[in-house]
Amino acid sequence: MEPDVALDPERPDCTAIHLPCRHRFTALCLVYHWLLSENVRCPLCRAGPANGRLKRSLLPRHIRIPMKRQIFMTTPLPQKWFATHDIVCTLEGVDSHYKHTVRLECNPIESGFVLLSKDVTAIIMPVVMLQIVLRSPGHADLRFRSSCWFSAEGDFSVRVGISCITEGYYLIKKRGTLKAAFYVDSDFFKQMAWNHDNNLPPPPFDTSPYVIRDL
Numbered sequence: 392m393e394p395d396v397a398l399d400p401e402r403p404d405c406t407a408i409h410l411p412c413r414h415r416f417t418a419l420c421l422v423y424h425w426l427l428s429e430n431v432r433c434p435l436c437r438a439g440p441a442n443g444r445l446k447r448s449l450l451p452r453h454i455r456i457p458m459k460r461q462i463f464m465t466t467p468l469p470q471k472w473f474a475t476h477d478i479v480c481t482l483e484g485v486d487s488h489y490k491h492t493v494r495l496e497c498n499p500i501e502s503g504f505v506l507l508s509k510d511v512t513a514i515i516m517p518v519v520m521l522q523i524v525l526r527s528p529g530h531a532d533l534r535f536r537s538s539c540w541f542s543a544e545g546d547f548s549v550r551v552g553i554s555c556i557t558e559g560y561y562l563i564k565k566r567g568t569l570k571a572a573f574y575v576d577s578d579f580f581k582q583m584a585w586n587h588d589n590n591l592p593p594p595p596f597d598t599s600p601y602v603i604r605d606l
């Protein structure tokens with residue numbers, strides 16, 4: 392959102408806040424700073440109440456939602472988010488059309504997320520399609536783009552299906568077991584998480600075809 396958006400649409404010329412310490416700030420930047428730092432002190436001289444906090448729910452909606460989204464997108468997802476959501480992978484066989492669902496373990500890494508399934512050896516079919524779904528109580532499931540049909544047969548240790556740099560599906564063979572895994576760029580994941588939490592449709596997916604490679 393632009394810093395010149397009016398705090399109060401009925402008074403569009405009021406775009407600055409003067410604090411009692413005589414420091415002056417762009418209204419929107421100061422409100423965002425206060426939300427982020429969870430206090431209402433002057434960002435320059437730190438004057439202000441010791442335990443004051445901005446009441447998020449009292450902010451006008453046209454500001455509250457974009458600011459909440461900006462904070463969500465620019466800070467790491469808290470553990471609480473993972474505790475209240477399920478990240479599942481559905482596996483559908485080419486000829487069974489029955490979808491198995493496994494809950495994925497999430498392993499955040501610096502530049503993104505690797506989401507590993509539990510062992511899928513017992514349910515794997517010769518040719519499968521994988522799809523990641525975000526699930527939480529009170530919200531509609533939000534689906535990532537599904538993979539293409541993946542052959543789980545043959546001699547390989549890592550088989551990867553990638554269509555774009557933001558996500559990819561993996562099948563990993565190790566000592567007679569098979570794991571399904573999903574890699575997703577953390578910014579894209581957060582966009583999906585935000586849309587899920589706010590009951591919005593998924594953002595537009597990259598529609599490049601999947602390329603299957605053995606590593």
Ligand SMILES: [Zn+2]
Nearest residue numbers: 412414433436
């Ligand atoms: Zn000040």
